[in-house]
Amino acid sequence: MxxxxxxxxxxxxxxxxxxxxxxxxxxxxxxxxxxxxxxxxxxxxxxxxxxxxxxxxxxxxxxxxxxxxxxxxxxxxxxxxxxxxxxxxxxxxxxxxxxxxxxxxxxxxxxxxxxxxxxxxxxxxxxxxxxxxxxxxxxxxxxxxxxxxxxxxxxxxxxxxxxxxxxxxxxxxxxxxxxxxxxxxxxxxxxxxxxxxxxxxxxxxxxxxxxxxxxxxxxxxxxxxxxxxxxxxxxxxxxxxLPKAQYIPVCRGGDSFTTNKSWDSPSQPVPKEGSLSGPPAKNDTSTPKGAIIKAALDKLKDSKKSGDDSESMPTGVEAREESVSKSKSEHRAESSGERNKVRESERDRDRDRDREREREREKERLKVRDRDRDRGRDSDRERERDDTERDRDKSKDRGHRSKDKGKDSGGHSEKLKHHSSRDRDYHSTSYSREKDRHRYH
Known part of the structure; x- marks a missing residue:
C-alpha cells in the first residue's frame, strides 16, 4: 500500500x-x-x-x-x-x-x-x-x-x-x-x-x-x-x-489573453448620479433632471452668443455644476502644471547630462588629436635624426676611405725607397769587399 x-x-x-x-x-x-x-x-x-x-x-x-x-x-x-x-x-x-x-x-x-x-x-x-x-x-x-x-x-x-x-x-x-x-x-x-x-x-x-x-x-x-x-x-x-469545449466569454476584465487590463479588475464602475466622471448622456430628456440640465446648457449657449453678463449668471443646478466643473478644472490645471514642471525639470536634467557628455567627448577628441600631433612630431624628429646620422656615417666612410688610400700609396713609396737604399748599401759593401780582396792578393 x-x-x-x-x-x-x-x-x-x-x-x-x-x-x-x-x-x-x-x-x-x-x-x-x-x-x-x-x-x-x-x-x-x-x-x-x-x-x-x-x-x-x-x-x-x-x-x-x-x-x-x-x-x-x-x-x-x-x-x-x-x-x-x-x-x-x-x-x-x-x-x-x-x-x-x-x-x-x-x-x-x-x-x-x-x-x-x-x-x-x-x-x-x-x-x-x-x-x-x-x-x-x-x-x-x-x-x-x-x-x-x-x-x-x-x-x-x-x-x-x-x-x-x-x-x-x-x-x-x-x-x-x-x-x-x-x-x-x-x-x-x-x-x-x-x-x-x-x-x-x-x-x-x-x-x-x-x-x-x-x-x-x-x-x-x-x-x-x-x-x-x-x-x-x-x-x-x-x-x-460532451462536445469539444469552446471558450465562453464571461470574464469582466477581458476575454482575450492579449488584453492589457488587469486580471482581477472588475467591470467599469457605474457612475453615481450627478457625477461628472462617467460618460455623458446623449440628450437624456426622459427624466426631469436631464431636462433641467439640457435647459441649463441651452441658456449658457444663448448667454455666450448674446454676450450679456446678467443673463449668464448660473442658478440652482447650473451653479452646482459650474462649481464642480471649476474645482475639477482647477485641480486638473494644478496637477497638469505640476506635471509640466516635473517634465521640464527632467528635460533640463537630460539636457545638462547631454551637454556634459558632449564636453567630455570633445575633451577626449582634443586629447587624441594632441597625442597624434605629438606622435607625428616625434616621428619627424626621429626621421631627421636618422637622416643626419646617415649623412654623418656616409661622410665618415668617405674620410676613412681617403685615408686608407693615402696610407697605401705612402707605404708603397717608402718601401720602394727602403729597398733602393738597401740595394745601394748592399752594392757599396760588396764593392768594398772585392777591393779588399784584390789588395790582399
Missing part, C-alpha cells in the same frame, strides 16, 4: 454547487465547459513547451483548486491556465521561462480564434504587461492555496494496483489514458487519488472485459469504496458525452 502524507485540498458536493462562479450567475454547464477549456489549454501548451505529463497534470489540478475559491467572472481562464503551467513547471522541477509560456499561449489564442499569427515582441509594452499579470496571478494562486501546492496524482497508484491484480499490459495503457482525462473534471478535488485510481482501473477493466476478483472485493485491498468508484465512472462517462 501507498499512503499519502498530505491531504491538501478536497471539497464537498455542496461547496461545488455553491462555488463563487455560481454566485456570480454562471450556470453549471458554463462552469464545466470553462474548466475543460482551461485544462485543454494546459495540455496543449505543455506539449508545445515539451513538458512531462506530470507538469500538465499538476497544472490542471491547480486550475480546479483555484476556481473552487475564485470565480470565472473575475479571473480569465486563459491567463489563469498560463500561470498554472508556469507554476507547475517549477513545482515539478521542469521550469520554463515566462517568455516561453507567454509566447506559446499567445500563439495558441491566435490559432484558436483564427487570428493572424503575430510574433510577441519580448521588448514591447504589451509583453511587459502580460509578464507582470502572469506574476500577479501566480501570487493569487499561491495565496488561495496557502502556499501548499502538494499534489498526489492517481498515476503512481495505477501501476501498483494493476501489478497486484496481474492484469494484461494493454489495460495499463487504457487506465493511464483515463487518468489523464479525469484531470479535466473535478474528481481531483472531490476524491483522493487512491479512489480515482480504483475507478479508472475498474472503467478500463470494463472496457476490455477483464474480470477482477470480487470475493473478497478487490477495492477493499486498496482502501476504496464502491460508491466512490461508481461516481468516478459516471463522471468519466459524462465527460466523453
Amino acid at each position: 501507498i499512503y499519502t502524507a498530505i491531504d491538501t485540498f478536497y471539497v464537498t458536493d455542496e461547496q461545488l454547487q455553491n462555488s463563487p462562479s455560481r454566485n456570480d450567475g454562471i450556470d453549471e454547464t458554463t462552469e464545466t465547459t470553462l474548466r475543460i477549456y482551461g485544462c485543454d489549454l494546459i495540455q496543449e501548451s505543455g506539449i508545445l513547451l515539451k513538458l512531462p505529463q506530470a507538469v500538465m497534470a499538476t497544472g490542471q489540478v491547480l486550475l480546479h483548486r483555484f476556481y473552487c475559491k475564485k470565480s470565472f467572472a473575475r479571473f480569465n481562464v486563459k491567463r489563469v491556465a498560463a500561470s498554472c503551467v508556469w507554476l507547475a513547471s517549477k513545482l515539478e522541477e521542469s521550469p520554463r521561462k515566462a517568455r516561453q509560456v507567454l509566447i506559446v499561449f499567445h500563439r495558441m489564442e491566435c490559432r484558436r480564434e483564427n487570428l493572424p499569427v503575430e510574433h510577441l515582441d519580448p521588448f514591447s509594452k504589451k509583453y511587459a504587461e502580460l509578464k507582470m499579470d502572469l506574476n500577479k496571478t501566480e501570487r493569487h494562486l499561491l495565496k488561495e492555496m496557502g502556499f501548499i501546492c502538494h499534489v498526489e496524482h492517481p498515476h503512481k497508484f495505477i501501476s501498483n494496483y494493476l501489478a497486484a491484480l496481474e492484469t494484461p499490459r494493454e489495460l495499463t495503457q487504457e487506465a493511464w489514458n483515463l487518468a489523464n482525462d479525469s484531470l479535466r473534471t473535478t474528481l481531483c478535488v472531490r476524491f483522493k487519488s487512491e479512489v480515482v485510481a480504483c475507478g479508472v482501473v475498474y472503467a478500463a477493466a470494463r472496457r476490455f472485459q477483464v474480470p477482477l476478483p470480487e470475493n473478497p472485493p478487490w477495492w477493499k485491498a486498496f482502501d476504496a469504496d464502491i460508491s466512490g468508484i461508481d461516481e468516478v465512472c459516471k463522471v468519466l462517462a459524462h465527460l466523453y458525452s
Whole structure:
C-alpha cells in the first residue's frame, strides 16, 4: 500500500454547487465547459513547451483548486491556465521561462480564434504587461492555496494496483489514458487519488472485459469504496458525452489573453448620479433632471452668443455644476502644471547630462588629436635624426676611405725607397769587399 502524507485540498458536493462562479450567475454547464477549456489549454501548451505529463497534470489540478475559491467572472481562464503551467513547471522541477509560456499561449489564442499569427515582441509594452499579470496571478494562486501546492496524482497508484491484480499490459495503457482525462473534471478535488485510481482501473477493466476478483472485493485491498468508484465512472462517462469545449466569454476584465487590463479588475464602475466622471448622456430628456440640465446648457449657449453678463449668471443646478466643473478644472490645471514642471525639470536634467557628455567627448577628441600631433612630431624628429646620422656615417666612410688610400700609396713609396737604399748599401759593401780582396792578393 501507498499512503499519502498530505491531504491538501478536497471539497464537498455542496461547496461545488455553491462555488463563487455560481454566485456570480454562471450556470453549471458554463462552469464545466470553462474548466475543460482551461485544462485543454494546459495540455496543449505543455506539449508545445515539451513538458512531462506530470507538469500538465499538476497544472490542471491547480486550475480546479483555484476556481473552487475564485470565480470565472473575475479571473480569465486563459491567463489563469498560463500561470498554472508556469507554476507547475517549477513545482515539478521542469521550469520554463515566462517568455516561453507567454509566447506559446499567445500563439495558441491566435490559432484558436483564427487570428493572424503575430510574433510577441519580448521588448514591447504589451509583453511587459502580460509578464507582470502572469506574476500577479501566480501570487493569487499561491495565496488561495496557502502556499501548499502538494499534489498526489492517481498515476503512481495505477501501476501498483494493476501489478497486484496481474492484469494484461494493454489495460495499463487504457487506465493511464483515463487518468489523464479525469484531470479535466473535478474528481481531483472531490476524491483522493487512491479512489480515482480504483475507478479508472475498474472503467478500463470494463472496457476490455477483464474480470477482477470480487470475493473478497478487490477495492477493499486498496482502501476504496464502491460508491466512490461508481461516481468516478459516471463522471468519466459524462465527460466523453460532451462536445469539444469552446471558450465562453464571461470574464469582466477581458476575454482575450492579449488584453492589457488587469486580471482581477472588475467591470467599469457605474457612475453615481450627478457625477461628472462617467460618460455623458446623449440628450437624456426622459427624466426631469436631464431636462433641467439640457435647459441649463441651452441658456449658457444663448448667454455666450448674446454676450450679456446678467443673463449668464448660473442658478440652482447650473451653479452646482459650474462649481464642480471649476474645482475639477482647477485641480486638473494644478496637477497638469505640476506635471509640466516635473517634465521640464527632467528635460533640463537630460539636457545638462547631454551637454556634459558632449564636453567630455570633445575633451577626449582634443586629447587624441594632441597625442597624434605629438606622435607625428616625434616621428619627424626621429626621421631627421636618422637622416643626419646617415649623412654623418656616409661622410665618415668617405674620410676613412681617403685615408686608407693615402696610407697605401705612402707605404708603397717608402718601401720602394727602403729597398733602393738597401740595394745601394748592399752594392757599396760588396764593392768594398772585392777591393779588399784584390789588395790582399
